[in-house]
Amino acid sequence: MLKNLCITSLMGIVLLQSCSPSNQGEKEAIPSEQETTVTPEQLDKLGITNADHLSAASKRALKWPNIGNEWFIEFSDLQPLKGDLAYEEGVVRRDPSAMIFENGKYYVWYSKSVGTTDGFAGDIEKDKVFPWDRCDIWYATSEDGWTWKEEGMAVGRGEPGAYDDRSVFTTEIMKHEGKYYLTYQTVKSPYTVRVKNQIGLAWSDSPDGPWTKSEEPILSPADNGIWKGEEQDRFAVEKKGDFDSHKVHDPCIVPYNGKFYLYYKGEQMGEEITFGGRQIRHGVAIADNPQGPYVKSEFNPISNSGHEICVWPYDGGIASLITTDGPEKNTIQWSPDGVNFEIMSSIKGAPHAIGLNRTADTEKEPTEILRWGLSHIYNNSDYQSIMRFSSRRVTTHKAKGE
DSSP, rough: OOOOEEEEEEEEEEOOOSSSSSGTOOOEEEEEEEEEEEEEHHHHHHHOOOOTTTOOOHHHHHHHHOOOTTTTEEOOOEEEEEESSSOOOOEEEEEEOOOOETTTTTEEEEEEEOOOOOOSOOOOTTOOSSSSTTTTEEEEESSSSSEEEEEEEOOOOOOSSSSTTTTEEEEEEEEETTTEEEEEEEEEESSSSSSOOEEEEEEESSTOOEEEEEOOBBBBOOSSOOOOOOSSOOOOOEEEESSSSSEEEEEEEEEEEEEEEEEEEEOTOOOOTTEEEEEEEEEEEEESSSOOOOOOOOTOOSSSSSSOOOOEEEEEEEEEEESSSSOOOOEEEEESSSSSSSEEEEEOOOOSSSSSSSOTTTTSSTGGGGSEEEEEEEEEEEESSEEEEEEEOOOOOOOOOO
16 A cells, blocks of 8 residues: 655755854754655646656646636637627627626626727827727616617716716626616726726616716725826836726625625736736725725735636635736636635636626536626727627536547
8 A cells, every 4th residue: 555655855954064163063954844745646646657756847736726626617609699789880889797687687787989999199088099988888688698678878977077077887787785786987088098097886776777976986096106207108107006006997896794895906007017918906995885985905906817807706705707817817716705815727718808697596506607698809999799608617528429
């Protein structure tokens, strides 16, 4: 019967020697050792050839948690929607919210704008610098999740001079105790390279509105970065500041443990490209009331990777799909307390800007809420449309006829 194999790496030997003759005979050489215990089961499962000669990759594999494949899924190709949410030339419809089911139909909210994207090279007072610039929040309904009817605008831009006068976009929906809450990004004119995005909130007694908007943002970027010079250069900084010193994006409020957790994406002044891509991280702010005030967690940032926020409750904690940017992109993570997240699976091909199906039974299994939902696709550089995604659990890999 095989015994556990101990792989011992000598981390270093400290020799305490003195130039004084009185200490020359003393032996102070004490090795500091770090042991890696490898079981026969680990050797067999990982296919390690020789436990006495572990590669760097094998040493990393031995540290992996034994969490099975319950969180591993594969996404199918996106499918076009029918009705009013089918692709329409000249119109941007993107960043769908989660779906809720009310009055016998699904509801979804999204960013809508018209016209081409001009970037920052022209007249920013007149042009549209991004597809999500000059947006309002619209909504649509569907009985089957495939064919959609556009119902109209839910939340529009503010009056000139307001914090949301330029664009309102990338919204999320939360229903709580009979009320409905839309949280979303905001931009105030002029939309310059260094403009600081904020987060707004609207609420209603009905998913069809009317909506009451917050007079002030419910969340703003950290105010501890320092720009360098006066040019519109977001990479030129004297001090970068916190992970969210430039923008707070992609908000999503989740009722959790008797409070309200506002998850969001942060962009930092002087953003860098790291070995994992863009320097994007997530944060959370917590309130006792849906309307705030929201206080940023002292543990922020709570991710070191990611892009759009995609979170859902599971098993007493919060799960998060991390995509697009950073060294831990393309992973599903879970936290027992909504703050401290660990990787549960590594996936591929996750859709952008996922709108979850909030009617799903999230406790059925970890990824049940990802079985189908909405996303968006770039039809071209100017226009995007909303699509439908689906996924499936994968527990084996078999060839045809196997």
